[in-house]
Amino acid sequence: MTNNNLLNYTIQENDKTVKSIMRENLNFSQRLSKRLEMSESILLNGSVVKLNKKVFIGDILSIGFDEEEDEYDAIDIPIDIVYEDSDLLVVNKPPYIVVHPTKSHQNNTVANGVAYYFKKNGIKRKVRLVNRLDMNTSGIVIIAKNPYAHNELANQMKMDTVDKYYYAVVEGIIKEDKGTINQPIARLNPEDIIRIVHTSGKECITHYAVEKRFNNMTLVRVKLDTGRTHQIRVHMKHIGHPIVGDALYGQESRLINRQALHCCEMKFKQPLTGQDIVIKCPMPDDIIKVMNN
Template identity: 40%
Template structure:
């Protein structure tokens, strides 16, 4: 199997003159200490085509080139599984995760996960990479999952995520009729007593904020758009239950399963800056078949 090396390039600007390359990479581009340590191993840093050290100082106009290292062998077994690719380049892979699929293999779900599918896809292309999802969504939540193709891309996107620079939008169908067009749920979430899975609102929980907007009202349900200010486990599901409007199909948090047999929640949009170009990137995932059927059923009931 072939390892994958990717080149990162930057033309030094006037403000970079006299600065150490190490300082430019660390402070201007937020290279992590772990990535910088890897760059010190072997000839991975060049200026105008010639090898240099990170401690050397730069000059305006120089072309700084970094060879991002090949990945180690992944412990995840690749499998030939369907993969719905929304976007791909040398640094990122964005997929539309189906309902019922776990993101990362674990003891309960060692196979048929998104990780197995992605590794199988890369193996068929002859590429050796690690599976580095930027985030996870629940097994029965569908939609966008972003995977970094190398440690640098992962570190850059993790930096954006930690600082709230990645904007996530979900769509969900909730029980009941919301009169307000929009609102905010700002309630801390913690693990429910005697449970390893269920969460609940509790004063000692982690700060959690969900903004929502009503997209469409039906006779006994509403389609909402959610914008997450934080990313707690089951956040939307817990917050919807807390205001008396659980997600349709979410029997863990009080939802009815007569119209759909899983929480009617979809990770629809991820907007962020590309880890290399810095340009805005928006990834969108269309509704899966079960949510399209739910839409038809609700529209028919409204007629």
């Protein structure tokens, strides 16, 4: 098995067994642990072991994953990698590209580019997208390299323990320096992609802080407590400040050919080590151009 198909964990305590480490430290279920034991996919310092094996500080516990064929076609599309480790790949998505294939965009997506990168580098894993961005929103997209990392990060997202920050240039001058929008968002027509603030919707909380005021526009730094589809776009429209260039919730702009929205920072726990990881992506040129206009 190659390193790309192994999840490696360094033991940090004595008087434990492989089973207890997998359950208590790594959140493996009893059933999955047993299955991995049966398939001889659990290694300690490079040798196959049973679940009842004692471990000691400094031992390397390795969990093997079967090689996988990806569902996405591998297409040579440039991807801007901003972070990578044995469990994760993080890219800075440019605007005008979708994250994964859809009916109207069947390839030339971020997922196709990552599949190509995996293939080229012998990473025999599926592309597991942890988060998604709208086609015309730029910034951070996280990909997990194994099912364990994907599940752990998905749980962090579900528990809203991932800090997500965006830059948005909005129409008009926001007078207060900061604020919070706590309004539910719903999609009233299942055929329509447009969302609105509506009492029937799910809870949505958006915090914003003004970074700069200029030319009847305001640059805000936005922090999401929740992560609903189109949340920032709907909430900014709701308070009378739609995002510049957002044709769906506001109007087109001569300054930019998309909504001026960029996912600039994310903070989360590395799924295996629990260490804080902070990813930052600088403001893209087209949004800088809007502010310099």
